[in-house]
Amino acid sequence: MKAAVFAAGVRERLLSFEGLFLLIFLATIALRFYSLDVKLFHHDEAIHAWFSYRLLTEGTYTYDPMYHGPFLYYVTAGIFSLLGDSDLVGRLFPALLGTLLVPLVYPIYRLGYLDKKQTIVAALFLAVSPNMVYFSRFLRNDIFIAFFTMVLLVALLYYFERQKMQYALIAGAAIGFGMTAKENMPIIVLIFGAYLLYLIWTRKVRLPRRWIRDLVLGALVTIGIMAVFYSSFGAHPEVLMDGWLRAIEHWTSMHQAQRLGGPPYFYILLFLLYEVPILILAAIGVLQFVDIPGIISRWKGRRAGSTESPGEGEETEAEAETEEAQEIEAPPVGRRSGFKDRLREILSGSGELLPIDRQKEFARFAIFWMLLSLAVYAYLGEKVPWLILHQLLPMIFVAVYLMTTKKAVIAVMASVFLIVMTLHVVYTPTDINEPIVQVQNSEDLREVFAKIDAADKVAVATDSYWPLPWYYRGDRASKLAYYSEKVSEATIYGGNFDLVITHDADTYPTLEGYVKETYRLNYWFSYEENKNRLPEYYFLRDGKMGSRNLEVFSRVPTGTTA
Template sequence: MEHYSILTGDKTMNIQVLRERYAQWPVEKIFVIIFLAGFILRVILPNLKLLHHDEAIHAWFSYELLTKGIYQYDPMYHGPLLYYLTAALFRLFGDSDLIVRLLPAMFGSAIILLIYGIYKTGWLSGNHAIWAGLFFAFSPDMVYFSRFLRHDIFQLFFTVLLLFAILAYIEFKNPGWALVAGSSAALGMCLKEDMPVAILVFVMFFIFLVYFHHITLPGTWKRDFAYAVLIAAGIGFILYSSLFHHPLMFFEAPFKAIEHWTSMHDQCRLCGPPYWYLLMFLLYEIPLLILAVIGAWQWGWKDKGFSHIRRQEPDSRDDGSIKRSLFMILLLAWTGSTMVFYGWVGEKVPWLLIHQLFPVILLASYKIEGRKVIAGAVAIIFLLVMVMHVCFTPADINEPIVQVQNSEDMREVMAIIDTGDKVAVASDSYWPLPWYYRGGGWDKILFYGKKVDPATWAGDEPDVIITHDIDSYQSLPGYEKREYHLSYWFSWYDNHERVLQWYLLRDGKMGTVNLDVFTKIRHL
């Protein structure tokens, strides 16, 4: 069993005691600790924040699938796998916010174990894998989006599993890994429409390795590939056909996805400049971005990584250096491809950062040894501070990472709803209410979806009336009116003249969607 220290390589630092204590720890033991730390960050206090607008929709769709058997692919809400996974957990453990948050936390944490798996293939060194695991475990974006029911953390899991399976097939020549690769690609495709980007990068890398004779394939590779394609097609058909209820959807889904998302791209609904994600890196992951640039320079120029590959001569100090240099080429291509693609796509949303961030994390983890350990430690401290802020502040936060988040004000609104026997919702903005009042809870809701004449509910006498503040009533006789935030977001327009102050203090005015809540006046 290989033993590796994350502190190796420096005799000048005054850390001899730590070196002697931890130098002989096996990589496996270190990864267990990293995994537990990452898992705790992802599962602790799951109800600290209300479900996000999109989360509530995803949870509600899953609940409808479980209780009514209703589901059909709609590209606006991405692929079917998320809903089937969530519905399955609802069936086993009940439908609750806890289960909604536990599922992404499990998949997000499991990616740490996949990094260890890549190390076991020999394409990552022990030091490289350990630091990658640490950075992934404590990355604010990775933690934040592992605590929310979105498709992306699941997609990233299957992306990394696909990479691991490809490398394992190359190393061990076992046909089973080809089947894992085919399954991973299919399950990723059943989550989101941008999965082909990662698949294309990995396929091109695989072709590069074969064409330049960097790897040899087993004699059964054609059969293995055919089986992988068949299992991928089978998984895709089962899920996109809604378990055979809509068989034609398997063939229609690609065209629906292309039509919808090219339309969204052309509309520029959530537009931003091509460097938008770079700004997100600077806000939350700046140490990793800096270390990634240093790592790429260190490998390519200082360690002459390109030269070793051209000559196909390993570093005399490391028999696996050719493989690891080839892996660095993959990381550079992966990082560049995702940054270009997502920078070009019209929809700029923070959760898409994680697909660009993962290869950056692996680049940032290159040869952190000697004095560079100090930089790694400082990076982890910075990341943890950001995690505490964006994930564990029990209030609305003025941060771009949240995109549009349901306000904590809605807890008070729902407490008011709970006190009433009949509640009128006369607003087109009302999520996450359908999720929180699913099943019998919705029976007391008089839902109109827009402002209506008060005479509409004459005789029903609702105890609570909810409207959008921009399409509301000046007053209603017998009711007390109060305004609450439904959702909020970071407003560039309100903070662009105080960017430095906002960056340091993380305060300032937020954009909001507001509800007017009319509560019946009780006379004693």
């Protein structure tokens, strides 16, 4: 009897709002941290880890917009100093920030901008989204931006709710760290700032009495963080003068060159591949928010009223006006004023506030945020999969709008698709044919590493050698000689190399005394190879890959024949 009562109590606690949220958070931790080094570093991850390692061992770092902001390198170097340098350790901080996205939903709920069902489903989507999980286990800057975006959102909500300086300082810190992480943080700041101006102008929020002080202090925190990181803690103060200009010039040229280009609907295709339930629910959320049936009904009512008697028409119009007034209450007549008076009222923090539906207003903001993000990244010339995070984050909040019990059940059931895709793209220990990987280093390299480990002297006769500098760093680097191009056979024989590594596009037909083998260096989803069989690829995921390959020449031991 006691056991049954205990079990019922445990069940009740687990199925409570707090219990479900805790279970989702624990699942988030498991998905981010389990077998964190199951895959080799991506090409970019290896470069980021290598620069962090050099910062740790040599103390060298200067901002280069090609490799984004300094935050990643200093944080990763710090973690390397504490826990050692490895693939797993390099991914710990991204995994931590990706995990913390989920608990940051809770304070939004506490302020009343989400109800319990919305909070649970939003947390679930953040926890199991393939892109959220994949790029939380990925040493790139975008999960940092997603985290700082959420911190900024929560800080701003609390600042206008509580009107305390500490939240302005947190918001300033979130912007500062975001600005030192990647150059797309200004997009977030502009989107948030534009909506904040709308809220203030429409009397939905009021500036606190000491908002100027808070703005100045928050800005000082932002500028201070940026100055410290971009100057390499004072070692390169010149970067503060021209670093921002070089960043603009670099990314403008990248946008024009479209080095990694794609159509404007590139990210919609990724949503269809990996985030279908979220995409569909977000579309439904927008339609529910716009309330097209209600608009049509009111429009028909007005048309019908225009053909009726004046008394009947006036009644219909009055009813329509009453419905609209329930959504947005017009300011009192005595408060109507000119632009200058309204501006003076705003800056002084005076004036009456309009009552708002917090959940509906938060949905309005999320739709604004999502649509602008989709438009910006559709326009930008660089099309890379990790940028989907900055569109997916607001989309999740749009998807949970008006989360009825029926809709929540559908969302949970649809999450099975997200979980299956996550398990596939994250934990498959072999090369996967998915656009999400974007030039991932191949698992074939593990065999190449084994050959390098067994050799005493290795010639790398190609400029396609990443990620070798990362995997052979420190004392292990001494056995590798990097030529960065194909060299003469005399150089190979004169160097007495046990192993020779070349690119298959510029290699040797044969090398006397060596056996040649071909290995995949890195790979990517090939649209050209699969464009005539996209439905088949979508359901079977067995499309063809593009790849770059290495040719590895192993010296035949003396006394044997090749």
